[in-house]
Amino acid sequence: MSQEEHTEPDLALQHPESDARAQRLRKLADLRTANRDPFSVERVERSHRAADITNSAAAHWAMPDADRSALRFVTAGRITAHRLKGKVVFADISDESGRIQVYVRRDDVGEDLFNEFCAYDLGDYAEVTGYPFITRTGEPTLHVVDFHLISKALRSAPIGKTDDEGVVHGGLSDLEMRYRYRHLDLLANQPARDVLIKRCKVVSAMRRFLDDAGFLDVETPVLQVEAGGAAARPFLTHHNALNYDLKLRISLELFLKRLIIGGIEKVYEIGRVFRNEGVSTRHNPEFTLMELYQAYANLEDIMDLVEKMYLFICQQVNGSSTFQFGDKSIDLSLCPWRRLPMLEGIRQYAGIDPDELRTMEMAVAACKRINVSFNLETETTLGGLIEKLHEQYTQPNLIEPTFITDFPVETSPLAKRRQDNSNLARRFEIYIACQELGNAFSELNDPLEQRLRFEEQVQQRAAGDAEAHPMDEDFVEAMEYGMPPTGGLGVGLDRLALVLTGADSIRDVILFPLMRPNRRSIT
RNA sequence: GAGAGCAUAGCUCAGUCGGUAGAGCAACGCCCUUUUAAGGCGUGGGUCCUGGGUUCGAGUCCCAGUGCUCUCACCA
Numbered sequence: 303m304s305q306e307e308h309t310e311p312d313l314a315l316q317h318p319e320s321d322a323r324a325q326r327l328r329k330l331a332d333l334r335t336a337n338r339d340p341f342s343v344e345r346v347e348r349s350h351r352a353a354d355i356t357n358s359a360a361a362h363w364a365m366p367d368a369d370r371s372a373l374r375f376v377t378a379g380r381i382t383a384h385r386l387k388g389k390v391v392f393a394d395i396s397d398e399s400g401r402i403q404v405y406v407r408r409d410d411v412g413e414d415l416f417n418e419f420c421a422y423d424l425g426d427y428a429e430v431t432g433y434p435f436i437t438r439t440g441e442p443t444l445h446v447v448d449f450h451l452i453s454k455a456l457r458s459a460p461i462g463k464t465d466d467e468g469v470v471h472g473g474l475s476d477l478e479m480r481y482r483y484r485h486l487d488l489l490a491n492q493p494a495r496d497v498l499i500k501r502c503k504v505v506s507a508m509r510r511f512l513d514d515a516g517f518l519d520v521e522t523p524v525l526q527v528e529a530g531g532a533a534a535r536p537f538l539t540h541h542n543a544l545n546y547d548l549k550l551r552i553s554l555e556l557f558l559k560r561l562i563i564g565g566i567e568k569v570y571e572i573g574r575v576f577r578n579e580g581v582s583t584r585h586n587p588e589f590t591l592m593e594l595y596q597a598y599a600n601l602e603d604i605m606d607l608v609e610k611m612y613l614f615i616c617q618q619v620n621g622s623s624t625f626q627f628g629d630k631s632i633d634l635s636l637c638p639w640r641r642l643p644m645l646e647g648i649r650q651y652a653g654i655d656p657d658e659l660r661t662m663e664m665a666v667a668a669c670k671r672i673n674v675s676f677n678l679e680t681e682t683t684l685g686g687l688i689e690k691l692h693e694q695y696t697q698p699n700l701i702e703p704t705f706i707t708d709f710p711v712e713t714s715p716l717a718k719r720r721q722d723n724s725n726l727a728r729r730f731e732i733y734i735a736c737q738e739l740g741n742a743f744s745e746l747n748d749p750l751e752q753r754l755r756f757e758e759q760v761q762q763r764a765a766g767d768a769e770a771h772p773m774d775e776d777f778v779e780a781m782e783y784g785m786p787p788t789g790g791l792g793v794g795l796d797r798l799a800l801v802l803t804g805a806d807s808i809r810d811v812i813l814f815p816l817m818r819p820n821r822r823s824i825t
Numbered sequence: 826g827a828g829a830g831c832a833u834a835g836c837u838c839a840g841u842c843g844g845u846a847g848a849g850c851a852a853c854g855c856c857c858u859u860u861u862a863a864g865g866c867g868u869g870g871g872u873c874c875u876g877g878g879u880u881c882g883a884g885u886c887c888c889a890g891u892g893c894u895c896u897c898a899c900c901a
Contacts, residue, residue: 322851387864388858405860462837464862579899582900792901
């Protein structure tokens with residue numbers, strides 16, 4: 303600790319009423335003077351968590367008073383409410399399990415300690431020892447016989463008050479504050495904690511499912527010379543000692559396929575990828591992607607796996623096979639899920655017949671006929687235009703789980719072609735609650751074809767498409783050593799968490815979403 | 826990247842036609858020994874986002890900037 307920090311309590315004593323923080327510093331100094339420095343505490347031996355006492359109090363209520371008051375429960379947590387009532391004070395102590403009301407009487411602890419307890423601020427951490435009882439108003443409560451402060455909050459946290467109906471008054475609702483200062487969001491808002499926990503359960507359930515299915519959990523490089531495996535612009539960085547530029551990965555695909563080539567038959571990675579694109583309620587520049595590859599499996603095997611895996615995750619996270627989307631209940635156990643070829647969906651929802659989409663000119667004419675809401679000028683390929691129609695017209699209708707199949711091959715440079723129609727890729731995407739929740743291929747394993755696909759992409763790049771896939775000679779060479787037929791899947795985990803938690807924005811399921819630096823961040 | 830909106834006490838928010846900056850909660854003081862959005866009386870607390878401009882006078886009107894939100898465009 304610096305000398306400057308040591309002087310702060312003294313400054314507070316000189317200006318004791320200047321502000322709330324100074325008052326708290328003064329209280330801290332008082333505690334230190336009384337040899338009860340909260341920051342000297344290192345360890346707390348809790349016998350119960352807050353919510354456990356609530357249960358125990360009811361269980362012990364039948365005991366004779368004398369026996370029950372001889373019990374000693376120890377718990378600790380943040381003080382989230384206090385109600386001083388003359389010579390007795392009630393306080394709420396909250397930990398991760400919930401909250402417990404504690405009750406301190408002056409006659410029990412003596413005047414000095416009673417006054418000290420009364421001086422504790424909202425946000426402080428206390429350890430309390432006592433026995434359970436139920437108040438006249440019926441609330442399980444810990445009757446405190448001993449306590450001490452174990453950490454001091456120097457700032458007043460935005461802790462709201464909850465009324466009988468569970469409505470929180472006050473608290474923290476400003477979205478910028480919630481995202482920028484997530485610690486305040488989490489300590490003030492129980493729903494924020496619930497979403498965090500659910501998101502973690504999504505990831506752990508997925509890992510458990512894949513581990514149990516025999517997939518190997520691996521890690522591959524984030525820093526890459528060329529960022530491939532997806533259509534996106536990368537972030538650039540630089541290695542000083544080796545003096546060359548690097549890119550942050552935009553997908554996991556190419557390295558995982560090398561593991562397949564190396565003889566690993568079932569492999570997956572859950573990792574952060576980075577795409578240098580816009581920010582929205584559905585996009586964050588860094589997000590968590592899961593990709594898996596299974597040798598000897600085809601597209602239908604992956605569909606089967608997706609149905610089983612998503613059902614498992616939903617059951618683990620929500621405790622049932624259903625989840626809420628708006629006022630609808632979506633049941634993931636109704637297998638097999640709907641399968642809809644992309645062109646069929648466009649016929650159904652955009653009213654354009656597949657025969658009208660055979661050439662770029664015909665497709666543009668058809669789009670003009672139905673007055674599409676997007677800019678036709680920016681579309682350079684027929685496949686791109688078809689995908690656009692799908693996103694604009696079909697996707698908003700895909701509430702129940704749906705596999706969209708038969709993607710245009712020119713937007714799928716890493717997927718096999720259909721044997722019976724070389725314009726279509728052996729690829730599907732999963733849609734649930736109108737969100738794209740997965741993208742799968744029968745992976746292209748023909749190195750000669752792969753080179754041609756990359757060359758087409760390089761041409762699109764030369765024509766101005768900054769997101770077209772770059773040539774990756776090393777990858778093509780790796781494939782020339784022989785890659786088994788393989789099914790692959792990629793899933794944006796933030797989106798999956800978004801849907802399963804019913805969150806409004808991807809920022810609700812990303813703990814620290816990207817924010818522009820504000821004035822306080824620049825020092 | 827484009828358009829619209831928002832920015833006032835620690836938190837949630839009012840602020841009329843341009844005329845001394847307001848409430849609830851939180852904080853501080855007093856009263857209250859089973860309260861619970863505890864209650865009662867009293868007190869303190871402001872870079873009205875930043876910088877210019879108009880005006881006798883700006884939280885309010887004008888211009889520029891910053892951040893956030895929403896919609897659109899690109900992306901998952």
